Amino acid sequence: xxxxxxxxxxxxxxxxxxxxxxxxxxxxxxxxxxxxxxxxxxxxxxxxxxxxxxxxxxxxxxxxxxxxxxxxxxxxxxxxxxxxxxxxxxxxxxxxxxxxxxxxxxxxxxxxxxxxxxxxxxxxxxxxxxxxxxxxxxxxxxxxxxxxxxxxxxxxxxxxxxxxxxxxxxxxxxxxxxxxxxxxxxxxxxxxxxxxxxxxxxxxxxxxxxxxxxxxxxxxxxxxxxxxxxxxxxxxxxxxxxxxxxxxxxxxxxxxxxxxxxxxxxxxx
Amino acid sequence: xxxxxxxxxxxxxxxxxxxxxxxxxxxxxxxxxxxxxxxxxxxxxxxxxxxxxxxxxxxxxxxxxxxxxxxxxxxxxxxxxxxxxxxxxxxxxxxxxxxxxxxxxxxxxxxxxxxxxxxxxxxxxxxxxxxxxxxxxxxxxxxxxxxxxxxxxxxxxxxxxxxxxxxxxxxxxxxxxxxxxxxxxxxxxxxxxxxxxxxxxxxxxxxxxxxxxxxxxxxxxxxxxxxxxxxxxxxxxxxxxxxxxxxxxxxxxxxxxxxxxx
Numbered sequence: 001x002x003x004x005x006x007x008x009x010x011x012x013x014x015x016x017x018x019x020x021x022x023x024x025x026x027x028x029x030x031x032x033x034x035x036x037x038x039x040x041x042x043x044x045x046x047x048x049x050x051x052x053x054x055x056x057x058x059x060x061x062x063x064x065x066x067x068x069x070x071x072x073x074x075x076x077x078x079x080x081x082x083x084x085x086x087x088x089x090x091x092x093x094x095x096x097x098x099x100x101x102x103x104x105x106x107x108x109x110x111x112x113x114x115x116x117x118x119x120x121x122x123x124x125x126x127x128x129x130x131x132x133x134x135x136x137x138x139x140x141x142x143x144x145x146x147x148x149x150x151x152x153x154x155x156x157x158x159x160x161x162x163x164x165x166x167x168x169x170x171x172x173x174x175x176x177x178x179x180x181x182x183x184x185x186x187x188x189x190x191x192x193x194x195x196x197x198x199x200x201x202x203x204x205x206x207x208x209x210x211x212x213x214x215x216x217x218x219x220x221x222x223x224x225x226x227x228x229x230x231x232x233x234x235x236x237x238x239x240x241x242x243x244x245x246x247x248x249x250x251x252x253x254x255x256x257x258x259x260x261x262x263x264x265x266x267x268x269x
Numbered sequence: 270x271x272x273x274x275x276x277x278x279x280x281x282x283x284x285x286x287x288x289x290x291x292x293x294x295x296x297x298x299x300x301x302x303x304x305x306x307x308x309x310x311x312x313x314x315x316x317x318x319x320x321x322x323x324x325x326x327x328x329x330x331x332x333x334x335x336x337x338x339x340x341x342x343x344x345x346x347x348x349x350x351x352x353x354x355x356x357x358x359x360x361x362x363x364x365x366x367x368x369x370x371x372x373x374x375x376x377x378x379x380x381x382x383x384x385x386x387x388x389x390x391x392x393x394x395x396x397x398x399x400x401x402x403x404x405x406x407x408x409x410x411x412x413x414x415x416x417x418x419x420x421x422x423x424x425x426x427x428x429x430x431x432x433x434x435x436x437x438x439x440x441x442x443x444x445x446x447x448x449x450x451x452x453x454x455x456x457x458x459x460x461x462x463x464x465x466x467x468x469x470x471x472x473x474x475x476x477x478x479x480x481x482x483x484x485x486x487x488x489x490x491x492x493x494x495x496x497x498x499x500x501x502x503x504x505x506x507x508x509x510x511x512x513x514x515x516x517x518x519x520x521x522x523x524x525x526x527x528x529x530x531x
Contacts, residue, residue, distance in 0.1 A: 170360035174426075177320055178433055179349035179377020184384035188373055192364045 054239060062243030066236055067228060076248050079217060079224030083210035086145055090152025090209075091202050097153070098160030099186060104172060105164060114157065121154030126212050130220050144222035148212060152205055159205075163197035164190055196267050203260040210256070214249065225249065271334070272298045272436060272469050273319065278328035280314050280493075288314045290493040292328070298436070301463045302471045303484035307513050311493040312473040316439045319471075320352045321345055333436070350377035353430025353468075357442035359422040363415040367406060367425050370414055371397045374432035393432070400428045404458065420451030427458060431466075438462065440472035444479070456483050477509055477520075 010016055064072060100106045101114040121129075130147030137143040167190060175185045191198075217226020225245055232241040273296040280289040289311045296302055304312050317323040319330055321337065329338045337348055353374070361370045375393050376384045383389075389397075401407050404424045414422060423443060430438055440459065444452035460483055463470045474480045480487050481501040489497040489512030496512045497504070513520060 168358075168360065170356055170358050171362055173322060174354065174356060174360035174429070175373055175376060177322055177349060177352070177354040178374050178429065179346040180373070180384060181346065181376075181381060183381045184376045184379070187385040188365075188376065188387065189362045192362055195364065 057239040058243040061240055062247055063240040064244050065238055065241050075225045075228050079213045082213040086148035086152050087206040087209050089149040090156050093153040094156030094160050097157045101157055101161035102164035118154040118157045126151040139221050141222045144216040144220050156205055159201040160198055163194040167193040270298050271295045274331040276329045279326050281326045287493050298469055299467050300469055301485045303480035303487045304473050305477055305480050306490035310490045312490055313441055316441050320349050346377055350433055351435055352437045353433050353435035354439045355426040355430050355443050357445045359426045361414045361425055366411050368397055368410045370425055371428045371432055374429040397432055400431050404428055419447050420454055423455050438468050438470045442473050445475055
């Protein structure tokens with residue numbers, strides 16, 4: 001004889017009620033929005049068709065027109081240089097401050113101050129820092145380097161400090177017990193133990209800085225391939241040329257990724 | 270000759286109850302002392318008060334007849350160089366080679382710059398090689414420490430302590446993470462160091478039978494107080510039950526060998 005009582009898997013409570021209300025409201029709002037778009041008379045399927053042909057022009061027939069291949073490569077290297085320089089500056093600054101921001105290496109009050117400051121630096125987006133530095137340095141590469149360095153340092157201080165905090169407390173204790181001082185412990189135990197972590201954070205930041213450097217080329221006049229892209233899209237309206245730049249950027253991103261993976265593997269061996 | 274005198278040592282973490290409460294005992298040069306007691310009795314705290322890894326709340330530790338209560342930073346370093354320490358989890362820098370880890374024991378004697386750069390003298394390197402040889406690790410000298418077994422890591426830990434040329438060796442549960450055969454090698458090594466080099470050894474142990482077999486003297490601690498201080502010979506099951514605060518028959522003990530001789 002089977003029981004006919006229904007077994008409820010998720011009993012109603014405040015949490016499920018809120019979750020379901022939220023999901024239902026989102027569905028209703030989305031549905032409403034789709035019916036009330038201002039399409040300015042453009043047919044939806046015609047729009048999709050146009051998007052398809054634009055992507056075709058961008059990705060399937062890349063072609064340089066206003067600049068030569070050599071100039072493009074040269075400008076790509078300017079962008080890479082901007083990303084590289086700001087990562088190195090940021091990393092150098094971060095290494096010092098991260099030691100003072102790690103709870104196992106510095107007094108608590110100091111770590112709180114430094115972590116608070118870096119949280120503030122990171123909360124303001126990179127582009128805004130570039131624009132803030134542009135007030136004194138003028139819009140251009142100097143402001144881009146300063147602003148990007150600033151944000152990179154804030155980001156890497158947090159990342160490095162957390163890597164330092166993750167190393168085995170016992171290792172530090174052992175060296176301290178043998179009479180080693182703070183600097184000796186940092187260089188003989190902390191840095192060797194966290195080297196791979198530091199490296200992978202730095203590579204990650206370089207990837208971020210590379211893409212920011214492209215945007216800075218267009219937005220802050222920092223030059224490089226970002227500026228070329230800005231000209232191709234906004235001035236010459238040439239999607240074919242835009243496609244060529246996109247592939248150049250993509251090619252470098254792949255090289256970077258492969259290099260980083262290989263280098264990390266050789267370090268952790 | 271007394272090497273170490275612990276005088277009314279107490280330690281309190283914050284406003285909790287005392288982790289150590291009026292500990293008092295003396296250790297002579299060349300002794301092999303085992304400290305036993307339940308987890309949380311204060312064994313680790315006691316060892317760490319001796320080399321000031323943990324500041325004491327009251328009392329004093331006399332080392333070589335000198336008070337170590339209020340040491341300035343550079344004297345504290347000198348104090349620590351004379352005391353080697355080995356740990357349950359070995360606490361090596363896993364990414365560095367065996368010999369680099371051993372040489373870390375010399376950092377306390379070096380200037381900041383030399384230590385930071387890892388500059389060691391030929392004599393120091395020679396000594397490291399000799400110690401590694403004596404511990405049977407010469408084949409692993411250039412291996413990274415994370416490639417070693419637990420027993421080998423602990424021997425590297427011992428080598429790092431020995432290169433300090435210590436007068437006293439503090440061992441915090443040195444065999445708690447090792448299998449019985451590796452544990453025996455480590456305990457035999459400690460015994461050998463004690464007898465051949467005359468280095469005083471204080472070792473925290475969980476295994477009462479190991480303490481009875483190797484130590485000349487056993488100090489039992491419970492709730493931060495010394496419960497017994499006796500030779501293995503005088504240690505009876507009743508005393509051990511007092512140390513662990515347990516009822517007779519509740520502990521895994523093997524007295525067969527010891528008391529067969531008695």
